[in-house]
Amino acid sequence: MSPVEHQQAVVLDPTDRRLINALQGDFPLTRAPFADLANALGLDESEIIERLQRLLDTRVLTRFGPMFQIERVGGAFCLAAMEVPEERFDEVAGAVNALAEVAHNYRREHALNMWFVLATEHPDGIAAAAGAIEQATGLAVLLFPKECEYFVEMKLEA
Amino acid sequence: MSIEASEAGLQSAADTPDPLARRIIVATQSGLPLVADPWGALAHELGVPGETVLATVADMLARGVIRRIGAVPNHYAIGFTANGMSVWDIDDDAVDAVGRFLAGMKSVTHCYRRPRRLPQWPYNLFAMVHGRSRTEVDDEIAALAQVIETRFPAACRSRDVLYSSRILKKTGLRIAP
Incomplete structure (x- = not known):
């Protein structure tokens, strides 16, 4: 399917749901992490790997691996928004998504109708990426850098 | 860890990025290999011992360079529409x-x-x-x-x-x- 993701729920069996929930916790830092997980869940190691591959192939999961806070090694994340004329929406989405610095991009229902996250290895990369998007689209990019993060556990129970 | 120590750690991390940590980021930013020993596979790809990769990843977790390791669900697909x-x-x-x-x-x-x-x-x-x-x-x-x-x-x-x-x-x- 196209890179545009599911817009609705897909059918998952109870084992898929248990696996997804287990994989939102701590993944074992061992030489046999799926076997460790299998013991905890009462599944086979190979079944876990196959299910995980299927969930990634069908885009139920968008990623599996370490999640980085690039700020901790000198990089930056920044939320950004644009007000995109409806008739130009797809063209502008293409131009914005073409930048490797754009990590996520969502259409939202508001006058500011395109919201994306820039992720760069150096802090000055944020302004450069926003400038490149303004240049490519002729539209203003509003930057919303985080000033403070209030800690939450990110878990969505499947 | 005290706040001062963690900020000092953050400062030194920003000043002198660990080259292996950076290579681990590049190698895994699109995902971990789906094999029985993913950290070993990563170590093989990077040409370093498995234990070195495990120790470096553990250190990256401790320093907050890695927030967590796991799956990112498409929230629409799992029912949060x-x-x-x-x-x-x-x-x-x-x-x-x-x-x-x-x-x-x-x-x-x-x-x-x-x-x-x-x-x-x-x-x-x-x-x-x-x-x-x-x-x-x-x-x-x-x-x-x-x-x-x-x-x-x-x-x-x-x-x-x-x-x-x-x-x-x-x-x-x-x-x-």
């Missing part, structure tokens, strides 16, 4: 207290203070609320607003919620090799 970005214009004196309160609520998955962009954007507090329907999310945000009004009277001047209607891209971080 209503994804509301609730935004709040909160008095500057109260915004941190309100932010901490919102972050503690079960329905809130991310909560940040960000600058206002006047006149277009008066909101300085962002809280993501995921639910299985817009009605559920609207009701939850209304309930949160009520508690905020009780606990922090008149601190909230206005609020809005922006629903996502399409994921246009969701790849995550990509730094150049």
Whole structure:
């Protein structure tokens, strides 16, 4: 399917749901992490790997691996928004998504109708990426850098 | 770890990035290999011993360079079809207290203070609320607003919620090799 993701729920069996929930916790830092997980869940190691591959192939999961806070090694994340004329929406989405610095991009229902996250290895990369998007689209990019993060556990129970 | 020690660690991390840590980021930013020994496979790819990779990843977790290791669900696919970005214009004196309160609520998955962009954007507090329907999310945000009004009277001047209607891209971080 196209890179545009599911817009609705897909059918998952109870084992898929248990696996997804287990994989939102701590993944074992061992030489046999799926076997460790299998013991905890009462599944086979190979079944876990196959299910995980299927969930990634069908885009139920968008990623599996370490999640980085690039700020901790000198990089930056920044939320950004644009007000995109409806008739130009797809063209502008293409131009914005073409930048490797754009990590996520969502259409939202508001006058500011395109919201994306820039992720760069150096802090000055944020302004450069926003400038490149303004240049490519002729539209203003509003930057919303985080000033403070209030800690939450990110878990969505499947 | 004390706050000073962790800030010092952060400073040195920013000043002298560990070359192996950077190579691990580049090699795994699109995902871990789905094999029985993914850390061993990564070590093989990087040409270093498996134990070195495990120790470096453990250190990156301890320093917060890695937030966590695991799966990122497409929230639509797992049934959270209503994804509301609730935004709040909160008095500057109260915004941190309100932010901490919102972050503690079960329905809130991310909560940040960000600058206002006047006149277009008066909101300085962002809280993501995921639910299985817009009605559920609207009701939850209304309930949160009520508690905020009780606990922090008149601190909230206005609020809005922006629903996502399409994921246009969701790849995550990509730094150049």
